[in-house]
Amino acid sequence: MSIESVLHENRVFEPSAEFVKNANVSGMVAYNQLCAEAAADYEGFWAKLARELLVWNKPFTKTLNQDNAPFYKWFEDGELNVSANCLDKHLNTIPNKVAIIFEGDDGNTQEVTYKDLYHRVCQFANGLKKLNLSVGDRVIIYLPMGIEAVVAMQACARIGLIHSVVFGGFSAKSLNERIIDAGAKAVITSDGQFRGGKTLPLKSAVDEGITMGGCDVIEKVVVLKKTGLDIAWNSNNIWWHDLIADVTDTCEPVMVSAEHPLFLLYTSGSTGKPKGVQHSSAGYLLHAMNTMRWTFDIHENDVFWCTADVGWITGHSYVAYGPLAMGATQIIFEGIPTYPNAGRFWQMIEKHKVSIFYTAPTAIRSLIKASETTPEVAPKNYNLSSLRLLGSVGEPINPEAWMWYFENVGGGRCPIADTFWQTETGGHVITPLPGVTPLVPGSCTLPFPGIDIDVVDETGKNVPWGTGGLLVIKKPWPSMIRTIYNDPERYKTSYYPVDLGGKIYLAGDGAIRDAKTGNFTIMGRIDDVLNVSGHRLGTMEIESALVANHLVAEAAVVGKPHDVKGESVVAYVVLKGPRPEGDEAKKIVAELREWVGKEIGPIAKPDEIRFGDNLPKTRSGKIMRRLLRTLAKGEEITSDISTLDNPAILEQLKEVVK
Ligand code: 6R9
Numbered sequence: 112m113s114i115e116s117v118l119h120e121n122r123v124f125e126p127s128a129e130f131v132k133n134a135n136v137s138g139m140v141a142y143n144q145l146c147a148e149a150a151a152d153y154e155g156f157w158a159k160l161a162r163e164l165l166v167w168n169k170p171f172t173k174t175l176n177q178d179n180a181p182f183y184k185w186f187e188d189g190e191l192n193v194s195a196n197c198l199d200k201h202l203n204t205i206p207n208k209v210a211i212i213f214e215g216d217d218g219n220t221q222e223v224t225y226k227d228l229y230h231r232v233c234q235f236a237n238g239l240k241k242l243n244l245s246v247g248d249r250v251i252i253y254l255p256m257g258i259e260a261v262v263a264m265q266a267c268a269r270i271g272l273i274h275s276v277v278f279g280g281f282s283a284k285s286l287n288e289r290i291i292d293a294g295a296k297a298v299i300t301s302d303g304q305f306r307g308g309k310t311l312p313l314k315s316a317v318d319e320g321i322t323m324g325g326c327d328v329i330e331k332v333v334v335l336k337k338t339g340l341d342i343a344w345n346s347n348n349i350w351w352h353d354l355i356a357d358v359t360d361t362c363e364p365v366m367v368s369a370e371h372p373l374f375l376l377y378t379s380g381s382t383g384k385p386k387g388v389q390h391s392s393a394g395y396l397l398h399a400m401n402t403m404r405w406t407f408d409i410h411e412n413d414v415f416w417c418t419a420d421v422g423w424i425t426g427h428s429y430v431a432y433g434p435l436a437m438g439a440t441q442i443i444f445e446g447i448p449t450y451p452n453a454g455r456f457w458q459m460i461e462k463h464k465v466s467i468f469y470t471a472p473t474a475i476r477s478l479i480k481a482s483e484t485t486p487e488v489a490p491k492n493y494n495l496s497s498l499r500l501l502g503s504v505g506e507p508i509n510p511e512a513w514m515w516y517f518e519n520v521g522g523g524r525c526p527i528a529d530t531f532w533q534t535e536t537g538g539h540v541i542t543p544l545p546g547v548t549p550l551v552p553g554s555c556t557l558p559f560p561g562i563d564i565d566v567v568d569e570t571g572k573n574v575p576w577g578t579g580g581l582l583v584i585k586k587p588w589p590s591m592i593r594t595i596y597n598d599p600e601r602y603k604t605s606y607y608p609v610d611l612g613g614k615i616y617l618a619g620d621g622a623i624r625d626a627k628t629g630n631f632t633i634m635g636r637i638d639d640v641l642n643v644s645g646h647r648l649g650t651m652e653i654e655s656a657l658v659a660n661h662l663v664a665e666a667a668v669v670g671k672p673h674d675v676k677g678e679s680v681v682a683y684v685v686l687k688g689p690r691p692e693g694d695e696a697k698k699i700v701a702e703l704r705e706w707v708g709k710e711i712g713p714i715a716k717p718d719e720i721r722f723g724d725n726l727p728k729t730r731s732g733k734i735m736r737r738l739l740r741t742l743a744k745g746e747e748i749t750s751d752i753s754t755l756d757n758p759a760i761l762e763q764l765k766e767v768v769k
Contacts, residue, residue, distance in 0.1 A: 120510055120551055120552055120553055120554070122510075122514075122551065122552055123549045123550065123551055124517070124526070124549065124550040124551075125549050125550075126526055126545060126546055126547065126548070126549075126550075127524065130499075130526065130545060130546050131546045131547075132546075133410075133546070134408050134544070134545060134546020134547070135404050135405055135408050135409075135410075135546070136405050136408075136544045136546055136547055136560075137546050137547075138546065138547060139547055139548075141547065142544060142547040142548070142557075142560065145560035145561070146558070146560050146561075148560075149560055149561040149563075153561075153563075153586060154174040154175050155174075156561055157174060157175070157185070157397075157561060157588075157589055158171075158174040158186075160397060160401055160561075161174075161185075161186055161189075161393065161394075161397050161589070164397055164400045164401060164404075164436075165191060165196055165393060165396065165397055165400075166191060166195065166196050166200050167189050167190065167191050168190045168191050168192065168195075168366040169188075169189055169190035169191075169366070170189055171186035171187065171188050171189025171369060171393075172188055172189075173186070173187060173188055174186060175587065177587070180587075180614065181587070181602070181603060181606065181607040181613070181614070181616075182593065182594060182599070182602075183587040183591065183593075184369075184370050185369060185370070185391065185393065185394040185587075185589045186369040186370075186393045186394065186589070187368065187369055187370050188368075188369075189368070189369040189393060190366045190367065190368055190369070191366065191367070191369065191392065191393055192268070192269065192364035192365060192366050192367060192392075193268040193269075193373055193392050193396050193432065193436075194232060194236075194265045194266070194268040194269035194364055195269070195364040196396060196436050197265060197268075197396075197432060197435035197436045198225065198228060198229040198232060198265065198435065199229065199364065200436075200438075201225040201229075201438050202225070202226060202229060204438070205225055205438050206224065206225055206226035206229075207224050207225070207226060208224060208225055208438065208440065209222050209223070209224055209440045210223055210224060210225045210227075210228045210435060210439075210440065210441070211223045211228065211258055211261065211440075211441060211442075211443050212414075212440065212441070212442050212443070212463055213257060213258050213442075213443045213444075213445070214442065214443070214444050214445065214446075214459060214463070215305065215445045215446070216305035216306060216307065216308065216445045216446035216447075216450065217305065217308075220463075221258070223258055225438070228258075228261075228262070228265075228435075230360040230361070231258070231262050231360070232262050232265040232266050232269060232362075233266075233269070233359075233360050233361050233362035234355045234358055234359070234360040234362070235262050235263065235266040235351075235354075235355055236266040236267075236269040236270050236362045237355070237358035237359060237360075237362045238266075238333075238351075238354035238355040238358055239266055239267070239270060239272065239297075239333075239354075240270060240358075240362075241354065241358070242296075242297055242330065242331045242333075242354075243296075243330060244270075244272055244296055244297060245271075246270070246271030246272070246365060246367065246371075247271060247272075247273060247371075247372075248272050248273070248295075248296045248297075249272070249273045249274075249275060249293040249294055249295040249296065249375065250267050250272050250273070250274050250275070250295060250296065250297045250298070250299060251274075251275050251276075251277055251286070251289060251290055251293065251295045251297070251298045251299070252264060252267075252274050252275070252276045252277070252298075252299045252300075252421075253276075253277045253279060253286060253298060253299070253300045253313065253316070253317055254276075254279070254299060254300060254301055254313075254335065254421075255279055255301060255304035255305070255306070255313065255337065255445060256420050256421065256426075256443060256444065256445050257337075257443065257445055258443065259301070259335050259337075259351070260276070260421045260431075261421065261430065261431050261435075261443070263299045264276065264374075264421065264427075264431045264432075265431070265435075267374075268373060268392075269362060269364050269365065270362070270364075270365050271365040271367050271371065273293075273372045273373070273374055273375060274373075274374045274375075275289060275293045275295065275374060275375040275376065275377065275387070276374070276376065276421055276422050276426075276427070277289050277377070277422060278420060278422025278423060278712070279304060279313060279420070279422060280422070280712045280713055280714055281422075281711070281712040282316065282708065282709050282710060282711055282712045283315075283316040283317075283319035283320040283323065283709070284320065284323065284709060284710050284711070285320075285385075285710075285711055285712055286316055286317060286320035287320040287321070287323040287324075287325065287326065288384060288385070289377050289385070289387075290320065290321070290325075290326050290328075290329060291325045291326065292377075292384070292387055292596065292597060293375055293387060293596065294328050295328065295329060296328055296329065296330050296331075297329065297330060297331045297332070297333065298317050298321075298329060298331075298332045298333070299332075299333045299335070299351075300313055300314050300317045300332065300333070300334055300335070301313050301314065301334065301335035301336070301337040301338070301351075302314050302334060302335070302336055302337055302338055302339065302340045302342045303337060303338035303339075303340035303342075304337060304338065304445075305337075305338060305445060305446070306445075306446060306447055306450075307446065307447045307449070307450040308450055308451065310338050310340060312340060312342075313337075314332075314334055314342045314343075315342065315343070317332060318343055318345065329347070330347060331347050331348075331349060332345070332347055332348045332349070333348075333349055333350075333351055333354055334348055334349070334350055334351060335350075335351040336350060336351065336352060367392055368392070369391065369392055369393035369394065370391050370392070370393070370394075370593070371391070371392045372389050372390065372391065372392075372593070373390050373391060373392045373395055373396070374389075374390055374427065375387040375388065375389050375390075375596050376388050376390070376423075376424055376427065376534055378424075378534040378535075378647055379640055379647045379648050379649035379652055380601075380605060380638075380640065380649055381619075381638035381639040381640055381649060381650075381651065382639075382649070382651050384652070385649070385652065386595040386596075386598065386601060386605070387595055387596030387597065387598075388424075388534050388535055388592050388595065388596075389592065389593045389594050389595065389596050390537055390590070390592065390593065391589075391590075391593055393589070394537070394588075394589030394590050394591070395428075395432075395537050395538075395589075395590045396432060396436060397589050397590065398428075398537050398538035398539075398588070398589055398590030399427075399428040399429070399432045399433035399436065399537070399538050399590070400433055400436045400437055401538075402428070402433065402530075402538040402539045402542075402559065403415075403429070403433040403434060403436075403437045403439065404437065405544055405559070405560070406502070406528050406530060406539050406542050406543075406544060406545075406559070407429075407467050407469070407500065407502065407528070407545075408467075408500060408544075408545050408546060409434075409437050409439050409467070411438075412466075413439060413440070413466045413467055413499075414440050414441070414442065414463055414464055414465045414466050414467070414497070415434050415439045415440065415441045415442070415465075415466070415467045415469075416441060416442035416444075416459075416460070416463070416465045416467065416468050416469065417429040417430050417434070417441070417469040417470075417502075418444060418448070418456070418468075418469065418470040418471070418474065419469075419470075419471070419504070423534075423646075424532075424533070424534040424537075425469075425504055425505070428537060428538050429469060430443065433538075442459065442463055442465060444459065448474055448477070448478060449477070449481065452485070452487075452488050453477075453478055453481030453482065453485065453488040454487070454488035454489075454490075454492065454493065456468075456470070456474075456478065457488075457490045457492070457493035457495060457520070458493060460493065460495055460497065460498060461493045461494045461495065461497075464497035465497055465498060466497050466498060466499050466500065467498075467499065467500045467501075467502070468498055468500075468501050468502065468520070469501070469502035469503075469504065469528075469530075470502070470503065470504075471503065471504055471505040471506065471644070471645040472503055472505065472506050472507070472508040472509070472512055472645065472677065473505070473506065473644040473645050473675060473676055473677055475503070475508070475512050475515070475516050475520075476509075476512050476674065476675045477675050479512065479515050480675060482519075489519070490519045490520050491519065495520060495521075495522060496522070498520065498521060498522070498525050499524075499525055500525050500526055500528065500545050501516060501517070501520060501521050501525045501526070501527045501528070502527065502528040502529075502530055503516070503527060503528070503529045503530065504529075504530045504532070504645070505642070505645025505646075506642045506645050506677045507553065507632075507633050507635065507677075508529055508552075508553060509553060510552035510553040513527060513529070513552035513553055514552055517552070526543065526545035526548075526550060527543070527550060528542050528543050528544075528545060529542065529543065529550075529553075529554070529555045529556070530542040530555065531555040531620075531631070531633055533618060533619075534592075534647075535591065535592040535606065535618075536584075536588075536590065536591060536592075536618075537590030537591060537592070538559075538590050539559050540558065540559055540562045540564055540584065540588075541555045541556065541557065541558055541559065541562070541564060541631050541633075542555055542556065542557075542559055543555070543556040543557065544559075549628075551625075551628075551630055553632065554625070554630045554631060554632045555630075555631055555632070555633060556630045556631065557629065557630060557631070558631075561588065562584060562588055563584060563585040563586040563588075564582065564583070564584045564585075564631075565582075565583060565584075565585060565624075566578075566579070566580040566581065566582060566583070566622050566623065566624055566631075567580050567581050567583050567611065567615070568580050568581070569581070569610060569611075570610065570611070571583070571610070571611035571612045571615060575626075576624040576625065576626045576627075576629055577623070577624070577625070577626030578623065579621055579622070579623040579634060580621070580622070580623070581611075581617060581618075581620075581621065581622075581637060582617075582618040582619075582620045582621065582622040582631075582633070583611065583615045583616060583617055583618060584615065584616040584618065585614075585615045585616075587616075591616065592606070605617075605619075619636055619637060619638050619640065620633050620634070620635065620636055620637060621633070621634035621635060621636075621637045622634055639651060639736075641668075641670040641678050641680060642670075642677055642678050643670075643673075643676050643677065643678050643679060643680060643714060643715075644675075644676045644677065644714065645677065646714050648680070648711075648714065648715050650667075650668040650669065650670070651668075652711060652715070653666075653668040653680060653682065653707060653711065653715050653717065654666045654667060654668050654682075656706070656707045656710035656711055656715070657682060657684060657703060657706070657707065659710060660702075660703060660706050661687075662686050662687060662688065662699060662702075662703075663684055663685070663686060663687065663703070664685045664686060664687045665684070665685040665725075665726060666682055666683065666684045666685070667682070667683045667726050667734050667736065667739055668680060668681070668682045668683075668717070669681050669683075669736055669739045669740045669743050670740070670743075671718075671719070671740070671743040671744055672744065673718075679718040679719070680715065680716070680717040680718055680719075681717060681718065681719045681720075681721070681739075681743040682703070682717035682719070682720045682721070683720075683721050683722075683723060683726055683739055683764055684703065684720055684721070684722055684723075685722070685723055685724065685725055685726060686699070686722065690722050690723065690724050690763065691722055696722060696768045697768060697769075699720075699722075700720045700768045703717070703720055704716045704717060704720070719743070719767055719768075720768055721742075721763075721764050721765075721766060721767055721768065722763070722766075722768070723760050723763040723764045724760065724763065725757055725760050726739075726760065726764075727739065727752075727755055727756075727757065727758075727760050727761060727764070728755070728756050728757065729754045729755065729756060730754065730756050735752075735754075735755060737750070738750075738752065738755070738761065739764070742761065742764050742765055745765075748761065
């Protein structure tokens with residue numbers, strides 16, 4: 112997206128008077144008041160919310176402990192259980208309210224009430240208890256989108272197990288690395304999954320991942336029978352239905368400290384292996400709830416649909432935890448937006464009378480394309496009048512896509528919450544509030560109340576509005592990352608770098624605030640992290656995968672703007688043998704793409720591979736990525752290349768293997 116186009120954006124959409132009137136945060140005055148409360152008494156602001164929104168078994172007396180900064184602790188002497196806050200709490204008030212409407216790939220639906228879900232979670236938790244797992248043990252969840260994925264997460268939370276969900280699109284190798292890093296004792300998976308009309312394997316990746324070695328800690332693999340696909344069976348495997356056959360469907364929640372880790376979620380960083388982002392119980396849940404309330408303006412009769420998979424943070428905060436803790440009715444969808452056709456999302460919104468819809472720009476852009484080529488699947492063919500609020504997440508939304516979403520899906524009447532946040536922030540940190548904020552296409556607008564977010568220069572000093580810089584959060588907040596599992600040093604250096612004084616959180620994105628309104632526009636990652644279809648991928652991760660192939664001597668990976676995916680992956684590769692040409696080059700490209708799919712997952716496969724006898728390097732041997740990015744875009748290099756050791760190489764690297 113061109114930053115210029117957002118900075119010169121002068122369309123402004125005010126919330127309607129009716130929306131303002133009924134909203135949970137009603138009007139700019141109310142918003143300013145919340146921000147002022149947080150500024151006047153920061154800890155008091157959060158303590159009040161934590162008392163109001165969470166059910167505590169033992170109330171906390173201390174709000175924030177900064178003794179061992181940046182390892183902050185929130186509400187640390189309080190005790191609660193997250194699953195009890197999502198389920199038990201509702202048993203007396205809304206037991207028969209529908210918690211989840213599940214729609215399968217094939218269009219069949221299933222409804223689960225809060226009471227049903229409570230019993231299913233309790234029963235599965237009782238099953239897990241038989242597996243010799245104790246509070247604090249790690250459990251990997253590798254399941255397709257579905258009720259069971261939420262049941263598994265909630266069941267772990269119920270008995271103090273720390274889950275780590277691995278997205279079903281990640282490979283056996285990725286699974287293996289996460290099992291080892293987390294020291295997981297059990298894996299919960301399914302025989303297979305349904306996607307886009309196909310039955311695909313899943314458990315086979317678990318088997319393969321475990322046999323790659325280093326997974327001796329795994330004691331059990333629990334297998335959900337989902338598809339009936341033939342699978343290999345090992346002595347430590349147990350069917351989900353057998354595990355719960357002889358247990359009751361009530362289970363006392365285990366009370367844990369507010370700071371007890373609720374989950375680890377692996378995400379890409381700029382260097383090395385993915386990092387296990389560790390979240391807390393109380394602070395995390397608090398923000399998931401409060402953002403449901405203020406950003407999504409959740410009301411009793413809403414039908415909420417967040418399309419994210421539970422393998423990502425969005426599916427944690429806005430599928431598995433936030434909506435349940437708020438007692439909302441939500442949709443969970445197993446399939447893909449293009450099956451049986453690209454009208455699926457709109458058809459489902461119509462069918463289930465969805466009122467709040469939250470998805471990613473990449474999905475919107477692909478559906479724009481689809482409705483241009485196949486007008487029958489355009490949103491106008493569906494009754495979308497149930498919608499009252501839209502959301503966007505995962506990457507910057509370009510103004511054109513924003514306008515299309517606003518007009519074609521939201522009928523010009525639904526505010527769009529362009530929510531900026533990260534795996535590490537736990538929930539929204541910059542976002543419009545729908546009954547408050549004048550919307551500007553392409554801008555995520557203003558800080559969520561209580562989040563002290565700003566833009567600074569390389570030394571940590573504030574830059575004036577209108578000047579670009581680094582996005583930082585200046586005070587700790589309850590739902591923040593607590594550490595990188597197994598690597599506290601990396602937590603400090605990645606997020607609290609000494610250059611910025613060591614006391615402010617560095618988000619890793621560039622940003623600029625509008626000179627007049629203070630609205631934020633995100634300018635993209637400042638590190639070597641790519642955002643492909645809203646998924647974070649480290650360039651180093653893909654490079655390591657490539658050089659692990661026996662043919663490859665060296666590789667450099669950069670991102671290139673892509674009109675649907677946001678960014679696409681371009682890899683520059685030097686082989687151990689001679690630079691390949693013609694069919695030979697094509698064959699190796701296919702092999703390397705397949706290889707990266709196996710090493711990381713299909714989402715990381717390079718869209719383009721280019722071969723050179725070498726890579727452009729400075730005389731000191733540093734790869735000049737800046738040049739590689741220019742070449743990837745097909746642009747001429749106009750910058751200074753006098754420090755380049757081997758300029759002749761640039762010609763070779765212009766050539767795309769087709
Ligand atoms: C929630 C999530 C985080 C990175 C983040 C930024 C990008 C997310 C955005 C956005 C512009 C938005 N990002 N939301 N950029 N506008 N509304 O996506 O978490 O997977 O950890 O990615 O995504 O670059 O740093 P995660």
